[in-house]
Amino acid sequence: MIVVLLAGANSIHTVQWANGLFSLGIEVHIISQHPSIAGIDKGVYLHQLPFKGVLGYFSSVPSVKKLLAEIKPDLVNAHYASGYATTARLANYHPWLLSVWGSDVYQFPYKSPLHKWLVKSNLYAADSVASTSHCMASQTKVIAPKLGEIAITPFGVDINSFSQQALLVNENSAIVVGTVKSMSHIYGIDLLIKSFALVRNKLLLNNANIANRLQLRIVGGGPLINELKQLAIDEGIGEVTTFVGKVDHKEVPIELAKLDIFVALSREESFGVAVIEAGAVGKPVVVSDIGGLPEVVIDGVTGFVVPPEDIKAASVIFERLITDEKLRLKLGTAGKIHVNSTYDWSICLKNMCELYEKVIGDFKSY
Structure with missing residues (x-):
């Protein structure tokens, strides 16, 4: 399986997901506009986007499309319903899974009607949506009431x-x-x-x-x-x-x-x-x-x-x-x-991999 994480490489959570998936034999690519922090496994491919900031999520779309055409991943997992999910929606590569994080559904949508529209559009465009908790899944449904089932993918510990x-x-x-x-x-x-x-x-x-x-x-x-x-x-x-x-x-x-x-x-x-x-x-x-x-x-x-x-x-x-x-x-x-x-990390990784396989399978059968 080849998976692209469209996410901030400066987050310890991104790094842990990437390293964990790689440890299971998955080919992992991180595409990020954020500079990477230490700790990314040498076997994980890191692709740095040329543009930064809010506009970077839009202006980096051609670069992301090119990378995805070269990598040909089985699945794209965009982390964060605002920035990186916007890039994923505009890149229009399928299947893609949107993982919500917290402030992207609790705070960002309430900055203005435009912010809410952006997040809602991203949620509806994804082939599947995942949340680390049931309460955040409920909040996500407040933003996008017509969403189907939201997968629960807890973040575990080593x-x-x-x-x-x-x-x-x-x-x-x-x-x-x-x-x-x-x-x-x-x-x-x-x-x-x-x-x-x-x-x-x-x-x-x-x-x-x-x-x-x-x-x-x-x-x-x-x-x-x-x-x-x-x-x-x-x-x-x-x-x-x-x-x-x-x-x-x-x-x-x-x-x-x-x-x-x-x-x-x-x-x-x-x-x-x-x-x-x-x-x-x-x-x-x-x-x-x-x-x-x-x-x-x-x-x-x-x-x-x-x-x-x-x-x-x-x-x-x-x-x-x-x-x-x-x-x-x-x-x-x-x-x-x-x-x-x-919450053993191995259990949470298995849970995420099973979700990946389901999203890929559902997309192929569709």
Whole structure:
């Protein structure tokens, strides 16, 4: 099978899909206007488009048509319903699968009627559409109600690389609450800071021994990092809060292993890769009841789901987990089992390959 990924080569998700498909013996080509990041397997073909930016998705169409005529792929998988899907629609090569990512169906279509028309046109032009979560599939249907069945293709994790870190033992007595997310408004880092401060202040009055062991660890870069650092100071937890900054993806398992409780109080989330990564390392999770997050957490079994924007509710769950080490271990163990059985990268790759074969088969029979 020959597959073209029409996608941003600067995304770790694109790289992982490409490398994973290549490992299964598929000939993989990435066509991208974005510069590539490190980590692409040498066996994956990378084609850099000559034009960049918004107009590049239109002006690169002749180049893409030429490449596709030379490669003759069995299938084109365009990632992102706005930019690269526009290129795929205009290139008019079939069959092609459109994989939606998140902001392309949650935010982009609502910028203007023209933006919505563009995404809707791309969705209807694709031979098939895929989503990483059921909630995002539902949102996609809001944009394009006449779409047929949307395939669910979860993004998995490399269980081996994350499981190795689960063996690490925290040698100090600290209880570390934290997250690995971008410092953006939609990811609710401010909610995490405020919830942590609330529970710490309560424990300082009722259980000082536990309170003095608490630490908050925030991993990730982004536009709000300085504002969030100031918020931690304003909330009185500056001295017990560590902002690690952005780390390479290969360092994520190590960072997750340093946490006792993983938190994602997002205001918007299409899937929840970081949550399943935390589960793979055996960490209990606390997530907001938003988007795809409840889909990757078994409430009360692998973690807890709390109402969105509810700092008090989150702090109550924090306190329960902070003061009960046995509960943390129980949820973390269950989370690891759940991720191993549902989101192992090999399972997700097989799922995607089966979808590829179906799309190709349906197109040939048509």
